[in-house]
Amino acid sequence: MLISDNAGFERVYTLIQNAIGNRTLSKMIMSRPRDKTMLRAVAMLFEKNGELSVSLESFMKDGKAVRKNHTVKGNELQKTSQLLTELAITQYRQINLICAGISVEILVSDKGKLHITEKKQEIKEIAVAGHDRIKKYLLSEGEAHPFLIKLGVCSENGRVYDKKQAKxxxxxxxxxxxxxxxxxxxxxxxxxxxxxxxxxxxxxxxxxxxxxxxxxxxxxxxxxxxxxxxxxxxxxxxxxxxxxxxxxxxxxxxxxxxxxxxxxxxxxxxxxxxxxxxxxxxxxxxxxxxxxxxxxxxxxxxxxxxxxxxxxxxxxxxxxxxxxxxxxxxxxxxxxxxxxxxxxxxxxxxxxxxxxxxxxxxxxxxxxxxxxxxxxxxxxxxxxxxxxxxxxxxxxxxxxxxxxxxxxxxxxxx
Ligand SMILES: C[S@@+](CC[C@H](N)C(=O)[O-])C[C@H]1O[C@@H](n2cnc3c(N)ncnc32)[C@H](O)[C@@H]1O
CATH class of the missing domain: 3.40.50.150 (Vaccinia Virus protein VP39)
Structure with missing residues (x-):
């Protein structure tokens, strides 16, 4: 998938880099994948031995999930931000960045055009989890449990709606x-x-x-x-x-x-x-x-x-x-x-x-x-x-x- 919208790409890159660098990122959710074997991916911040990193978890349709950690030490911040931006925009049709102070929805058209909506968020501060505290909950984001879909908590592909995150x-x-x-x-x-x-x-x-x-x-x-x-x-x-x-x-x-x-x-x-x-x-x-x-x-x-x-x-x-x-x-x-x-x-x-x-x-x-x-x-x-x-x-x-x-x-x- 080629990106025709350079200004949009730059804006998304900046939003991601700031959210990581300023430690305001709560969650980055990538959904509606172009690859039919994928379900979604979620990126979150965590801290280990005083060092900030990003955990990127990709969920497949067959129920498997792969987690990879990316450091953001020194120049790695730019590299990791670039990697996340490319992954999100080329492989997913929808990206939601939930940050302290702002939430952003990015829709990527099939022609590579980006539609970016930024909204103020009430949460002002994000607590970055320790590495051992990235807790595996019984219900994971990305798993489309029928009861959660019926109750209107998540979409058919398992994306938890923004308004239902607290629930x-x-x-x-x-x-x-x-x-x-x-x-x-x-x-x-x-x-x-x-x-x-x-x-x-x-x-x-x-x-x-x-x-x-x-x-x-x-x-x-x-x-x-x-x-x-x-x-x-x-x-x-x-x-x-x-x-x-x-x-x-x-x-x-x-x-x-x-x-x-x-x-x-x-x-x-x-x-x-x-x-x-x-x-x-x-x-x-x-x-x-x-x-x-x-x-x-x-x-x-x-x-x-x-x-x-x-x-x-x-x-x-x-x-x-x-x-x-x-x-x-x-x-x-x-x-x-x-x-x-x-x-x-x-x-x-x-x-x-x-x-x-x-x-x-x-x-x-x-x-x-x-x-x-x-x-x-x-x-x-x-x-x-x-x-x-x-x-x-x-x-x-x-x-x-x-x-x-x-x-x-x-x-x-x-
Ligand atoms: C705040 S809601 C909580 C609903 C649900 N348990 C939850 O946690 O989301 C309180 C519910 O208690 C119900 N309720 C209050 N008094 C009741 C009673 N004496 N007998 C049965 N239901 C009652 C109300 O109709 C209401 O649906």
Whole structure:
């Protein structure tokens, strides 16, 4: 393919050289290849022993991928920029440069003419990964997974749409979390997964892909949401994928009964106390693992309004909200511990992408805590809510069961 547009070539070369030299390049994605055996190529910056390089990964249609690293030390910057420019323009019809401050789309016509569109980007800074941190995610760019295409995350040739880059990262981070708890789930037989307050279910589809395709497990997934239109949409996507183990129902999660013992309960950005209804149901049905990313926290904020014990915090609404968030989720974690779960509170994705980023990961302990331990935990919990003068929803749903079983040594909490 001959390039007839010298000015365009120079402009692309300069953009690439600046993006590498100034360390502002987040990703350069080359798609719509001229060679039919290719799928796409992705270039990214990384640093090893203090030295900046570019990793260039080319993906083939048969699923193979080749990675080559190119140094940009001294004069090599010009050479590497030239190589990337030539490769991109002669072999691909579309190039997307995603950089701090700017994103550029370059379309290359069959006659070698370039059409370049430059747009401002909100991201102002790029963190260059260490060599060992160019992480292989479970879903790679360039792989055209049917569920990602159906959900509008990527194109038919696997290019993740610019507007869906954050969603794609969220899906991959979430899959990392699923991968991390996979060993805590039964390793044989059919798995039962419930996604409660599933919304458009990006993450339910990702979870279903993980278990049924990636791990080749039989899985039934139940998605529940109040909105009948999103449930109709999710059912249609599942049907078109032929994923007949996915079942979506319109309904209120507070009344949901899992059809069988749930191995994994997901509640991702469930609004306010909807998270508490999901957690209470998951605890009662003794789910093996619970992954919950709470969403808006209104309940405890409202109750803290009149609290004078920490007036220097509570009188400022922004600080009161932060305190309410921490108190709500801290007490949710404590409740899970009372009921025999090991709990970790961690970040789901990069906090720059969403402030609602906290993940409560609870894994049912094999060894039951003793009655004495449960009584101690309940006392710590009661002291905390007594101090703040609050009654969290989750506790009002479960308190009787917790006290009863701690005293009588009944089956729950385990
Ligand atoms: C912020 S969206 C999150 C959707 C999805 N889980 C995600 O992470 O993208 C919250 C969803 O919870 C649903 N919801 C809120 N309260 C509910 C309830 N009590 N029962 C069922 N769904 C509920 C809403 O309809 C909405 O779709």
């Amino acid at each position: 794609f990262r969220q899906i991959n981070k979430f899959l990392d979390q699923i991968d991390a708890i996979y060993g805590d789930l039964p390793q044989e037989g059919e798995l039962c997964v419930c996604d409660l307050c599933c919304g458009k279910s990006y993450l339910s589809f990702a979870a279903y892909w993980y278990f049924s395709v990636h791990k080749a497990r039989k899985v039934s997934l139940y998605g529940v949401d109040l909105k009948s239109d999103v449930i109709a949409y999710c059912s249609e996507v599942a049907r078109s994928l032929g994923w007949d183990g996915m079942h979506f129902k319109t309904g209120d999660v507070s009344r949901f009964q899992p059809p069988s013992h749930p191995n994994l309960v997901l509640s991702l950005h469930a609004c306010d106390v909807a998270t508490d209804y999901v957690l209470a149901g998951a605890i009662r049905s003794e789910a093996d693992v619970i992954l919950s990313t709470p969403c808006c926290h209104h309940e405890i904020n409202g109750q803290l309004k009149g609290f004078s014990g920490l007036d220097f915090i509570c009188k400022h609404s922004m600080l009161r909200q932060k305190l309410a968030d921490a108190v709500t989720d801290g007490l949710r974690a404590k409740t899970l511990e009372i009921f025999g779960y090991d709990v970790t509170v961690c970040e789901l994705i990069d906090p720059d992408e969403t402030p609602k980023n906290l993940l409560i990961r609870a894994v049912k302990r094999r060894k039951k805590p003793s009655s004495a331990q449960v009584i101690n935990l309940i006392k710590e919990y009661s002291d905390a809510i007594g101090f703040f003068g609050i009654t969290p929803k989750l506790w009002s749903l479960l308190e009787d069961e917790a006290r009863l079983s701690a005293i009588s040594g009944e089956r729950k909490p385990q």
